[in-house]
Amino acid sequence: MPIIAADLVRQVKSAIQSLYSVQEVEAIAYLFVEMSTGAIRMDCHLGKEVEQPKDWEQVLARLATHEPWQYVLGKGWFRDRIFELNPHTLIPRPETEELVDLVLEKITPNKTTCKVLDVGTGSGCIAISIALEALQAQVSAWEISPEAQTQAMQNATSLGAKVTIELQDVFQWSTRSDSETWDIIVSNPPYVMFQEASQMEKHVTDFEPGLALFVPDANPLIFYQVLESMSSKHLKQDGWIMLEINQALGQETKALFSTNRWKNVELKQDFHGKDRFVIAQRDI
Known part of the structure; x- marks a missing residue:
């Protein structure tokens, strides 16, 4: 009509x-x-x-129930591309676009290949964007949710990106072959403490997947701890890990990389001036 x-x-x-x-x-x-x-x-x-x-x-x-418009439509924008979404995938955010920029800055234009792993890919927005914007990148991704993995694979197909997306629990990383290494590991893992939920918008807490959002109040850095351990074994020498973080835990997250395994550790701010990213380079 x-x-x-x-x-x-x-x-x-x-x-x-x-x-x-x-x-x-x-x-x-x-x-x-x-x-x-x-x-x-x-x-x-x-x-x-x-x-x-x-x-x-x-x-x-x-x-009218406060359901995010992206879930009502089943799609949202990320880096000028439309990504299909479902209730098992987070809604992509502008801050995460900045994380992609940080990764792209570390991909050497004249290098033949650069192996990149996105841990907890969700809709695939990070991995797919990198694959489309750095053609020399060989991109793979891990996801624990079968429904999110399916959505990410569909997005890769519809957007024409060559990305390998596997079902993999990062806490089971030790099951991977020791010879499997990457030049860059990137992740936007769960980092919101349950105690912070009361300060968040209803459209986030009521509709976005808790599996991709929340961590225990008693151990809010649990994902960063496992990512540090995994990356110290599976990053190539001088490879980079690049993480989106909880703005309230910037110094604590950075401190996880204050060991002799890492160099060039930086806490970076987003366009709002908030602590949002930690990057570090593997040393030994």
Whole structure:
């Protein structure tokens, strides 16, 4: 049924106006309509007619429960590409795009091959982006969730990226062959403490997968500890590990790499100026 695109925008705004800030409501409404119908903001201002999306009332009802628009649509943006999502994959975030930039900076343009491993790939956004933007990279990824692995494989296929995605629990890394090594290991692992959940937005805590978000309050660095151990064995000499981190635990995470196994250890900030990444280079 044809409908004016601006009317769809107004309906989305009405459904979510009590859930987000005024600026967020505006941004979400226009983006949602664009991704649902193809009508950009200018089309809405010009009174363009579009076909009303299927099950529109149901869609609005889901948005009104605080369900993230990315899950309602089943897709989201990352580095100017659309990634399909499901409830077992985290919604890609702008900060993680910066993590990809850090990896790309370490890939030597004239090097024949650079082996990269993404641990906990989720939707595959990190691994796939690296594979598409550094053609000399040989990219593989690990994921513990079968549903997330399936989604990542579908994204790799639809986006034309050559990425090997395996089901692998990082805590079982010692089962891998000692001869299996990488030039770069990258990860955005779970790092949110359960005690932080009360400070988080409802659309995150109620809908995004806890398996990919939360860590025990008593041992919030559990994933970084295992990643440090695994990388010290499976990174090549002078290889890099690059991690997204909990901003509240920057110095503690950096300290894990303050041993003679590592050099050039850095705590880096994101575009908000918050501690967000730790990188380190294997020494011995």
